[in-house]
Amino acid sequence: MVLTGRRLARMGKVYSDDLRRRVVCGDGGGQECGDVGAVFDVAPSTAGNWYRRYRRESSHAARPLGGDRRSKLTEHAGWIGERLAETPELTLLPPVRAGSRHPDK
Structure with a gap:
């Protein structure tokens, strides 16, 4: 488990290729996802997704773990640099839902 803020986040399980193959064969054999999931101790949604x-x-x-490791900000580097040149100290505030007020305002 990983601590994120105040909540514990559960990491996904790593399943063997053999288990995945057996689950896929079970689903392909005409069994329901729920039945296959129960037999192999995986969630019905996991069996169906596989x-x-x-x-x-x-x-x-x-699929490979980890996802895209490239920066999401690269294309915005120029804009960010301009903002920092104007105001060297910026504070990032947490996102606020539309229509609600920020607690600092």
């Missing part, structure tokens, strides 16, 4: 991915991509292998 089966749909197998039908789409012909692969039951896990």
Whole structure:
């Protein structure tokens, strides 16, 4: 588990390729996702997602972990640099829902 703010976040499980293959074969054999999930101790949604991915991509292998590691701000570097040149000390505030007031205002 990872502590994020005040809540604990559970990390996803890593499943073996063999388990994925057996679940996909069970779903492909006409069994319901819930039944297959119960037999192999995975969530019905997981069984269904693996089966749909197998039908789409012909692969039951896990996707790489970690996601995109490139900066999301690279394309905005010029704008950010200009703002910092105008005001060297900026404070980032947490996002606020539309229509509500920020606690600091």
